[in-house]
Amino acid sequence: MNTRANPTLWTGGALLGLVLLPALVTALLTGARAPTIDVLHRYAPLSLSHPLGTDPFGRDVMIFVLSGAFNSILIAAMAVCLSTIAGTVLGLIAAGRPPRVIMGLTDLGLAFPPVLIAALLVTALGASAMGEILAIALFGLPAQIRITRQAARAILVQDYIAASRLAGRGTISILRRHVLPNILPLLTVQATSSLALAILSDAGLSYLGLGAPPPRPDLGRALAAYQIHVFDHPLLVAVPGLTIMLLVLGFNMTGDGLRDALDAPLEDHRA
Template identity: 40%
Template sequence: MSEQTAGASAGERAYNPRLELYKGFWKRFKKNKSALVGGIVVLFFILVAIFGPMLVSTDPNATDIANKLQPPSAEHWFGTDNYGRDIFARIIHGTGLTLIVGFVSVMIGGIIGVLFGIIAGYYGGKIDTVIMRLMDVLLAFPGILLALAIVSVLGGSIQNMIIAIGIFSVPAFARIVRGSTLSVRKLEYIDAMRALGASDFRIIFKHVLPNVLSPIIVQATLRIATAVLTAAGLSFLGLGAQPPTPEWGAMLSAGRSYMAESPHMILIPGIAIVLVVLAFNIFGDGLRDALDPKANK
């Protein structure tokens, strides 16, 4: 009898709800083959951004006019641009810059948007009305136009581009978090915590926020793709990264004058942008399905 009791106790101790939650998530996620491929591509670009500059010794800004507009070859894998700069080296160094812009701008927009959304959803009333009308004003402008207006006021630079993309990302996070918070705040255990005297700060950040993390994670992943595309667009228009910074959008802008004679100048950075944006979108869709508690196991 004692051995059976000991075995049952060991089994109870071995059960880890959080571990089972992660296992369920992974089981659902790996069923989505396209999302798995998207995640691998995202991981690949992250590794390139971290280790690529250390493995490529060529200076991305080193000019060699004698070898300008060279097609892809054994010496220059992706060819050279109009200044003779190695496009492969510029793509590798530009990967880190592209991902930094995407991650940092989304982090800024996410932090501000989550705070606005969770406050609006938790308190409701006039606070909710004021915050959400402000978000509606921002949503009234197409994202790229809002970013263009902000960068035009602040000036063209990577830092201002990040700020602009972060600002236009705020409403998306705020609306999603507000909707999730409205559902969570009606749960009985939230009322119980309030009845026990827990402060609003404790309830919001210890009990409400952990329950709305899933949509935040999914939105952040999808938003990175939008941020990368917007950053490339701003740089293409000359309002983002300034020459000779190896930014993919700026590389596209520089190559548009040589489309006929040297199409590799726009094809290679264009393909890189498409791959990153597509990978994050597919990966985000997979996360959304895997994190859905109603998903079929």
């Protein structure tokens, strides 16, 4: 994999670094908890003690947003891991069998608005971090199943797979030894790109009040709470909005860069 001459990958990584590193440091120092309320210092201007000022509750905006970013990334990562594992297993099963039950349910899931499905699931499970993780994972599951199945079926028609069958290898052994290692790069790219959608889903659910309850810092809830100050204190809205934009753009560009880096050796080999 050639990553040196890949500006998309490096740019995506740089954008993510602008948020990930400060968010990680903040989480280590504060435990990703909401900063202390100090009503005596509401709407404090930018200063050394409050680099981005304070909000209507006197909380430090920078600490609140970075803690929210860490929580959003953590929830998105857990949801993507869950959907990737479940989607890969179900996709491999569907690849080796006629596309009936699994693909039928997948098509049904793709037919419904994903935000509606996630909102219904969170409503049923209750507003909590676990409910949000399960909702976002279910949101990305149908696409993961379809991508895995298509990639696996493209490998299962190769001649060396037929040779393995003639040698007496079973379906599970072929999927484990030949198919999964070959589709792993694709799954890595898909998981990276899915993180962008998971961040947006987390922000959207929290904005609608369906995320983990307060006092957990959250980017979507910050946007919902600060939107009434868009004209008198625009920085309160701009900071969480810009943070979400950097994360989504960073994960998308990183996924695109990884895809280009993984495709380049294949193109060179074909040439």
